[in-house]
Amino acid sequence: MLSRTAASLYWLGRYIERAEFTARLIEATMRLDLLSARPAGEGAWESALAVSTAEEGFWFTGEPVTPEAVTRYLALALENGNSIRSCLDAARNNAKSVRTALTREAWEAINRAWLGVRDCKAAGGTAAALAMVDKLKAEARGFEGALHRMLRNEASFFVRLGSAIERADNTARLIDVKYHLLLPEGEKVGGAIDRDQWTTILHTVSAVTAYRWLYREGLRPGRVVDLLVLRPEMPRSIAASAEEVVQMLTAIGRRLGRQGEADRMARVRQQMLGRSTVNGIIAGGLHEYLRGFIAENARLDQAISQQFRFA
Amino acid sequence: MMHGKAFDEVWGEGGGDTPREGFEALARWISDTPAHELDRRQQAAEAAFRQLGITFAVYGEDEAAERIIPFDIVPRIFSASEWSGLKAGLEQRVEAINAFLADIYGQRKILADGIIPAELVLTNPQFRPQVAGVRPPHDVYAHICGIDMVRTGPTDFFVLEDNARTPSGVSYMLENREAMIRLCPEIFEMFAVEPVDDYTDLLLQTLRSVAPHGRGQEPVCVLLTPGHFNSAFYEHSFLADAMGIELVEAADLEVDDDIVWMRTIDGRVRVDVIYRRLDDDYLDPLVFKRDSMLGVPGLMAAYLAGNVTLTNAPGTGIADDKAIYSYMPEIVRYYTGSDAKLPNVETFRCREASPLQYTLDNLDKLVVKLVDGSGGYGMLVGPTASKAEIETFRAALVAEPHRYIAQPTLALSTVPTLVEQGVAPRHVDFRPFCLSGANGVKIVPGGLTRVALREGSLVVNSSQGGGTKDSLILADRPRRRANTTPSMRSGAD
Numbered sequence: 040m041l042s043r044t045a046a047s048l049y050w051l052g053r054y055i056e057r058a059e060f061t062a063r064l065i066e067a068t069m070r071l072d073l074l075s076a077r078p079a080g081e082g083a084w085e086s087a088l089a090v091s092t093a094e095e096g097f098w099f100t101g102e103p104v105t106p107e108a109v110t111r112y113l114a115l116a117l118e119n120g121n122s123i124r125s126c127l128d129a130a131r132n133n134a135k136s137v138r139t140a141l142t143r144e145a146w147e148a149i150n151r152a153w154l155g156v157r158d159c160k161a162a163g164g165t166a167a168a169l170a171m172v173d174k175l176k177a178e179a180r181g182f183e184g185a186l187h188r189m190l191r192n193e194a195s196f197f198v199r200l201g202s203a204i205e206r207a208d209n210t211a212r213l214i215d216v217k218y219h220l221l222l223p224e225g226e227k228v229g230g231a232i233d234r235d236q237w238t239t240i241l242h243t244v245s246a247v248t249a250y251r252w253l254y255r256e257g258l259r260p261g262r263v264v265d266l267l268v269l270r271p272e273m274p275r276s277i278a279a280s281a282e283e284v285v286q287m288l289t290a291i292g293r294r295l296g297r298q299g300e301a302d303r304m305a306r307v308r309q310q311m312l313g314r315s316t317v318n319g320i321i322a323g324g325l326h327e328y329l330r331g332f333i334a335e336n337a338r339l340d341q342a343i344s345q346q347f348r349f350a
Numbered sequence: 351m352m353h354g355k356a357f358d359e360v361w362g363e364g365g366g367d368t369p370r371e372g373f374e375a376l377a378r379w380i381s382d383t384p385a386h387e388l389d390r391r392q393q394a395a396e397a398a399f400r401q402l403g404i405t406f407a408v409y410g411e412d413e414a415a416e417r418i419i420p421f422d423i424v425p426r427i428f429s430a431s432e433w434s435g436l437k438a439g440l441e442q443r444v445e446a447i448n449a450f451l452a453d454i455y456g457q458r459k460i461l462a463d464g465i466i467p468a469e470l471v472l473t474n475p476q477f478r479p480q481v482a483g484v485r486p487p488h489d490v491y492a493h494i495c496g497i498d499m500v501r502t503g504p505t506d507f508f509v510l511e512d513n514a515r516t517p518s519g520v521s522y523m524l525e526n527r528e529a530m531i532r533l534c535p536e537i538f539e540m541f542a543v544e545p546v547d548d549y550t551d552l553l554l555q556t557l558r559s560v561a562p563h564g565r566g567q568e569p570v571c572v573l574l575t576p577g578h579f580n581s582a583f584y585e586h587s588f589l590a591d592a593m594g595i596e597l598v599e600a601a602d603l604e605v606d607d608d609i610v611w612m613r614t615i616d617g618r619v620r621v622d623v624i625y626r627r628l629d630d631d632y633l634d635p636l637v638f639k640r641d642s643m644l645g646v647p648g649l650m651a652a653y654l655a656g657n658v659t660l661t662n663a664p665g666t667g668i669a670d671d672k673a674i675y676s677y678m679p680e681i682v683r684y685y686t687g688s689d690a691k692l693p694n695v696e697t698f699r700c701r702e703a704s705p706l707q708y709t710l711d712n713l714d715k716l717v718v719k720l721v722d723g724s725g726g727y728g729m730l731v732g733p734t735a736s737k738a739e740i741e742t743f744r745a746a747l748v749a750e751p752h753r754y755i756a757q758p759t760l761a762l763s764t765v766p767t768l769v770e771q772g773v774a775p776r777h778v779d780f781r782p783f784c785l786s787g788a789n790g791v792k793i794v795p796g797g798l799t800r801v802a803l804r805e806g807s808l809v810v811n812s813s814q815g816g817g818t819k820d821s822l823i824l825a826d827r828p829r830r831r832a833n834t835t836p837s838m839r840s841g842a843d
Contacts (some may be wrong), residue, residue, distance in 0.1 A: 042613040043602050136578040136599075139591040143401065193615070295616050347615040 040193045044140055046349035047133040048194055052201025054133065055149070058126035059179040060209040060243075061113055062172040064090055067243040071235055073106060073165055083239075084109040090216045091121055110168050115159055123175065127153045140194040145185035152178035193294055200287040200343070207280035208336050213240055214267055215329040237263050244275040264325060265317040277332065278312045284339070285309050291347075301342040308335060356761040357503045358775050359426065370504075372429055375540050380424060385772045392423040392768055395529040404525055404584050419522065420817035424773060425530060425537060426765045426780075426799045430826035433544075433795055436499070436507060436782070439692030441791045442682060444495045444784045447514055447669045449685035451491035454668060455482050465684050466677050470701075474674075475722060476667035478630060480637055484654055486663050487560045488788045493661040494553070494625075495784045496520075496798075500695070501763040508695045508760070509678070510779065514670040515662060516627050519798040519818075520783050521585040524549060524592075526820040527796070542825040544795035549783070550592035552794060553625075556787035557593075560659050561622045569622035572598045572612060576628050576644050586627050600628075605648030608655040623659045624649075630664045672755055673699070673721040695760060701752040709756040710747065713740050716756040718747065731808070733759050762808055765819065767801055777802045779810050780821065795823035 068087040072080060081104050088094045088109060096119050102108040116122045131153045134146055155174050189195040217240055237258050241247045246266060253270065254262045271278045285305045292298040320328045344350055357363055360377055362370045369377035399418045428436070453460050454471060461468040471477055496517025498510045527546050531538060554571065561569035575586040577599050590597035602612050603621065611618040626633065632644040639645070652658045668674060674681075676697040682690035698705035698716075709716060713732050720728035730743040747754055764775035782797035799819040800810035810816040 040615050041596055041598060041602050042615055043599065045615045132578070135583075138578070139587050139597065147401070291615075348613050 040140075042348040044137045045193065045197045045347050046344070047137045048140060048197035049201035049343070049349070051130050051133040051137070051149075052198040052203075053205040054126040054130035055152075055179060055182055056202040056205040057121060057209065058123045058130065058152070059176060060206070061091060061121065061123050061126065062175045062179075063243045063245070064213075065110055065113055066169060066172045067239045069106065069110075069165055069169065070242055071239040083236075086216050087113065090212050092212070093119055093121060106165070114168065114171065115156070124156050124159075127156050137194075142185060142189050145182060145189060148178050148182035148185050152182070191290075193291055196287045196290045196294075200284060200291070203280045203283035203287060204336060204340055204343070206275055207277050207284070208333060210244060210267055210275050210277055210280065211329045211332050211336070213243060214264065215326060215333075234258050240267070244273075246273060246275065249273055261317055261321065264321065268320065269312065269315060269317060278309075281305070281309045281312055288343075299342075299346040301339060301346045304335075304339050304342050308339065356764050356775070356777065357501070357506075358764045358766075359501070359778075360766055361775075362504070373427065376425075376427055379537065379540065380766055380773055385768070388423050388768050388773070391533040392421065395421050395423065395533055398529060398532075399525065402525070404521070404588075420803060421526060421529065422767050422801055422803075422817050422819045423530075423534065424766050424768055425534075425820045425822050426778065427541070427822045427824060430824050433823045434826075436692070437793055437795075439507075439690070440497055440782060440784050440793055442686055442688075442691050443497060443509065443512070443678070444492065444786055444791055446678075446682040446685045446690075447492050447495065447512065448490055448786055450681050451514075451663070451666060451669055452485070452489045453685075455484065455491075455665060460681070460684055463684075465680050466674070470673055471668060474668055474671055476665075476671045478665035478668075480650065481654070481663070481665045484656075484663075487562060487659055490560055490786050490788070491663040492666045492669060493556055493560060493663075493786050495786070496781045497692075497784060499692070499780045499782070500760055501778075501780070502761050503763075507692060509692050510695055511672075512670040512675065512678070513781070514666040515629065517781070517783065518582045518585055518627070519781055519800075520549060521588045522818045523783070523794075523796050523798050523821070524588075526818060530820045537822070541822065542827055544823040544825050546794050546796035549794045549796075550589060552785055552792050553589070554593040554595070556785045556792065557623045557625055557661060559788035560661065562656055562659055565622045570612075570619060571623040571625065572596045572603075572621055574598055574600070574603070574624050574626040574628055576632065580627075582627065589625075595625075600644050600646045603646045603649070605646060605652050608648070608652045608657050610646070610649065610652045610658045621658060623661065625661050630667065633660070633664060671721060672719055673701075676755060695757050698756040700747060700754040700756060705756070706747075706751050709754075710744065712756075713744060713747075715759060717759055718743065718754055718756045720753055721755055722753070731759065759808075765799070765801065767803070767817075767819070769803065769805075774805070776805070777808050777810070778819070797821050 064087055068083050072083040084104050084106060085094070088097050088104075091113055093113065097104075097109065097112050100108075100112065100116075100118075102112075112119055112122065114123045117125060119125060127149075131149055134141060134149045138146060152175055155178065156171070159171055186195055186198055217236060237260060238247065240263065241250055244267065250258070250263070250266055253266060253272070256262070266273050266276065268277045270276045271282055273279055285302075288298070288302045288305050292302055360369050360373045360380075396418060399421060404418055450460065454477070458468075460466055461471060492514040494517060496513040496519065498513065499507055500510045501507050523546055537543075557571045558569055561571075571593070572595055573586055573590040573593075575583060575597055577583070580586070587597055596602075596612065598612055604611050604613065604618075610621040610624070612621050628644060631639045632642045634647060634650040635642045635645045636647050637650040649658075650664070653660055653664070675694065676699050678694055679690045698709050700706045700709055700718075709718065713730070714735070716730075716732045718730040718732070730739065732740065735743070762777040762779065765778050766773045767776040769776070778799050778801045780797050780799050782793060785792045799821045800816050801819055802808060802810045803815055803817050807815070
């Protein structure tokens, strides 16, 4: 397989995942602010920008932090390289240049998602934004389904590798922002606002029910961290993503008959996660831990690029 | 203007009530199939094309404006004898084209013998002095040619234009046939039709046959595309996929010590043959356009060293230049020793005094073209032009007569075509594809028929409202067995 093809498939996986994550982030933030009995206000939208590393970019638009403005910026702004629309543009361009490596079904899911967002001129009201988010989530599920029905060859491995790397990054950012920024000063950990915010996070990664199943008790921040960082059963947890990265690299390595630096790094990371406990992580500082993980994930991304000669 | 006078391929001259001999069955099929049924099938075909992504981008339009070329459900039919005549003429013509290129980039005998004015070749922008003296394997330069033909009567075929650079459209020939077999199987029960689906096998054989010497039985062939923003990208990916070769962009290739490599996830792989769908200008920024981001630095050095074959070879544009076109009858006679079996359209070279005078006196009747223009740009169609347009063009022509040629406005043949009001005659042209390799010329029995969908229009270009039709070449044998369904292939995916 051409290195460029592999790179396009990998980035296709990353961009689709990023678009879907951003959609979920918007949805959860709306839930937290507009739909809850205790509106969280500006803080909720600021933290959404922070999770998407879009604070600075948004600041440059000169607009006040309102639900409409932030939603528009995260969903549709072309000047925001991480907006849903920009991600889908990039995903579709990548898909188009490797059209023959994808099945028709997979291509059509991407194309439909792209068409759906392209035609949105403004984010509209809450109902319209939620409808768009729902549609996008459905297309992303359709793409994931199509991916699983593709031949089990390098093409699907690279897309899934990209998704897993991106998912690990997104989940880490989401927890980090919550832990570091979300809690307004003077608010008690475990208080009402705090609980709403942790619930929001679980919504973002569709894990509300999973949490109840696994812990059978009320929301406790330590449990949420355990679920999202260490639980391999939870598909969007850091541990599950790290495991999928190892699996995909192994699958590719088997096809090529050799492995490299990226494989080694991914395995070391997976072993470290397996040995970690939530108490240990919190004692050492969750923020530091997550920052470290995000940096490590970026180094792994670099190692993957080098190993398969993406650049 | 032409309507009513043109030769119709089913109904003959003058649009009579009786079909031409051999076309009775097709005429009956057209009249027996209700228009709404034809329309339903046509829409089914177009929906399938859209799903497959057989789209083309029109330059200058929004990126989202990907369109499909309209497909016409009524096929065009050539008899076995019509085809065998065309085939012989096409073989002769592409042999002459390759001999001409070998001579022009070699000994230049045709110039020494005064058949063509030397300056017309040597100062032509399409002439590439950079490749003078290079002999590609088996002396083949134009491996893939698309020859544009028009027809004006039962036996009157003319070559309108030679395409010896990177002709496109062959994917439509193949996809149109797939659609016809699926949607109109009864046509294939009525007629014994020559198959076209081995085109991609023949193309791969051709590419392999011209690999540099000593590169083994299975040389590595790739298709080089400018990328997915190119209007013909669908065709590039279709062909690469059908041949099972990599579809590469310039960034996938690197040249090291005059050897071309492609970057794969498993390391570098040496490349032997590049079917490039990129113009000469964009091949190598070290040799051609310096500011091109599309090219592969060092590619021409590898080519000159004989380490890689480029199909078509750089420099073939000199053979399909419109100024050279007018000399094609002489070129064919010079290299093959016999008269051209396929005539040219009568052409007036405005660089010469008396043809120029004739052109200026008859601007309202002629088609005048820039010798280095294409795609219908820089062109005057006298009979449909306004007085002002003619006068503007006259000034341009007088200022630079050497840049123009003129041709009579031809009454292109028509073929029944499904339009809003039902089935009606529309003008067509025809582009067969000729492959030249180590083992001579191979031509798949078929080609791309383009049809001008607007009533009376002679412009078949897809960017100007043209459509396509399946072109059926009838086999010189009876239908194998009545009532057998034709073999079906599933669509590409």
